[in-house]
Amino acid sequence: MGWVKVFGCARWVVLCYVAVSVSVGCARARNSSRGGGDGRRENTLTVFAAASLRGVFTALKPTFTHAHPGVTVTFNFAGTQTLRAQVEHGAAVDLFASADWRHMRALMAGGKVAEPIVFARNEPVMVVSREAASTVRSLADLATAQRVVLGVPEVPIGAYSLEIFARARSTLGEDFSARVEARVVSRELNVRQVLAKVSLGEAQAGIVYRTDALTARDRVTVVPIAPEVNVVAEYPAAVSRSARSPGLARAWVALLLSPTGRQALTTAGFSLPRAP
């Protein structure tokens, strides 16, 4: 049974090899992060960004790589909740761009990110299907619309919708929230599904972000919500505490705040952050 011995031996060799290479790798990583200030070149930027930022961020990538030749920019777009879970489980990230403060604060509290800066705002609007465009023309009409679709209260857009109804009570009646609730046929798990239901005509109206509404302008009518009852979502970006390229991460934030960045954001339907 010589092969058993050989196998046992091989196992130890493999284990030792893994142990040595892991410790060497760790030492290297430590050295390189320490070497950030002494001229080590940062050549990759990994950005985790809320799904609604996909269009703007991909559009800004050429500008960024033009200004930083030789740098590779990698994006990971997903729901902010998913991104937060990935960062909490140790994903390698340089910059985290969130669609709300809740997840950003959680990551700051966990010591994962720092220095958050608001770079954009996004406001909820009503989207109305073609068939209902003549009957649903304002927020008040939601209470008489036939089929209303909202986000579940657990996702930001669902929570914002409820907040808007609550704020509209003073002008549209104490029971406005309840009257709209009675018209709700589905609570979708994300904004894109709310938009899909309205653009397919299954629902008459829904509430989504302006940026989402603009992507379906040919299929839905966009009805703005009066600023005195509307809520505005702030988009903060923060540099990861374990970033390998913190300098590039800050450069990306600077690009977002530059005239080019602001132009790209407003074209996509975002509003700009309030002046500090």
Add this chain to the structure above:
Amino acid sequence: MKPTRVTLEHLGLGAVGAVLLGFLALPLIALFVTLSLAEFHAGLTNPLVTPALELSLVTTTATVAIVTLFGTPLAWKLANAQGRTARVIEVFFQLPVVVPPSVAGVALLLAFGRRGLFSGWLYPNETTVSFTTVAVVMAEVFVSAPFYLQPAVSAFRRLDPGVILVARSLGALPSRVFFSIAVPLAAPGLIAGAAMAWARALGEFGATLMFAGNLEGRTQTLPLAIYTALELDLRAAQSLSVVLVAVAFTLLSATRYFLRLFVTKNDIQ
């Protein structure tokens, strides 16, 4: 004592099988052991659970009833058909397995939705199935039917053709052959297939969300409730998943037990 070659080969096969078993079992075990009793209790008393569990049981029961009612004659016909058309149909009904469920949901909307292919004919008075419990059942039937049809066709093919021939030659009509001979003889295979279809319907998520929406008590089945909870609290979603796995495990093992009794009884006769 020197192990014989037979023992070694048994051990080898067992070890290879254990790799997959471990891979399948570990995530499920993790689902259970990383949850404290208090968290599980909080999950059970979550207001989402009861309506979702009830709706899941009602819709999956309706789904299995529809799939077996319409699927059994179809499987019998396909099992006996010789032509190329039958083979093509057989491949065709396996396609829903390949289509991603949310795409299946979109396809259902395009066919049966408010602006779907058949909307003018289906809904002359403006009431549609979308956002109703009926839509949940339709989505579940669409994704789960292949899981019944395939085993059912195989079960009918395994029947001894001699038995059928004798029955026909004794003057039994096709419907009599089907109900009194083919179905009872193929029953173990049919029941196993129905259990698979039921399990697939119970776990159905994507097509339901797309076609039926997500409203508590009307279209929010257990998987949709789990996803809704996941947006807020991983632990709540996990405890709901434990409920789902436990319900499925209980019903599937009950089916197995019933099948074993059934098969042993038939063998004795």
